[in-house]
Amino acid sequence: MKLVFATHNQNKVKEVQLLMPKNITLLSLNDIDCFDEIAETANTLKGNAQLKADFVTEKYGYNCFADDTGLLVDSLNGEPGVFSARYAGEEKSTEANMAKLLKNLETKDNRVARFKTCIALNIDAKKYKFEGEVEGIITKEKYGIDGFGYDPIFRPNGFDKTFAELPIEIKNKISHRGRAIQKLIKHLNLS
Numbered sequence: 001m002k003l004v005f006a007t008h009n010q011n012k013v014k015e016v017q018l019l020m021p022k023n024i025t026l027l028s029l030n031d032i033d034c035f036d037e038i039a040e041t042a043n044t045l046k047g048n049a050q051l052k053a054d055f056v057t058e059k060y061g062y063n064c065f066a067d068d069t070g071l072l073v074d075s076l077n078g079e080p081g082v083f084s085a086r087y088a089g090e091e092k093s094t095e096a097n098m099a100k101l102l103k104n105l106e107t108k109d110n111r112v113a114r115f116k117t118c119i120a121l122n123i124d125a126k127k128y129k130f131e132g133e134v135e136g137i138i139t140k141e142k143y144g145i146d147g148f149g150y151d152p153i154f155r156p157n158g159f160d161k162t163f164a165e166l167p168i169e170i171k172n173k174i175s176h177r178g179r180a181i182q183k184l185i186k187h188l189n190l191s
């Protein structure tokens with residue numbers, strides 16, 4: 001079965017590919033020659049995930065899923081949240097985003113944060129949603145070189161390493177996206 005993952009982010013594709021059962025052929029946007037930047041204009045993770053999945057289903061006709069992720073920091077009232085990609089500006093710079101977050105937390109004792117992912121699945125004309133979450137803390141500086149996005153400054157509860165220091169298999173087991181994808185796979189009943 002072919003399933004499109006509506007993302008250009010090859011790091012996400014790599015993570016999800018590792019979790020997918022062999023009988024699912026995962027195609028990224030590049031694989032279907034879709035080079036559009038799909039606008040994320042909703043103000044919720046669910047809304048943005050649905051926008052991305054619908055874009056592919058409507059334009060290309062594939063069964064498809066899309067994810068949208070936010071990093072919610074307790075002492076910043078849930079910021080950056082749905083605006084995580086553009087936290088430091090429209091250029092979506094990972095380095096600038098992390099620098100801004102570390103700066104905004106300089107005076108805070110509470111560094112608790114959680115990643116939340118919402119996945120929208122469009123399959124055989126039906127729509128489903130799956131969510132995943134992981135709690136941890138924002139470190140005071142960056143650690144590790146693997147992963148992507150905010151990984152170097154997010155240390156999940158129960159671990160003494162950031163996501164950027166942990167092997168991808170461990171991240172996948174406990175991460176927001178890993179947990180949401182595990183629910184999607186269970187739903188497809190193909191694992």
Ligand code: IMP
Pocket residue numbers: 009067068069070071084085086094097147148149150151163175177
């Ligand atoms: P989006 O889901 O691609 O829109 O991601 C929103 C923001 O969260 C971007 O800045 C991503 O780099 C970041 N992000 C998404 N997933 C992860 C992750 O697994 N680890 C760290 N940062 C992430």
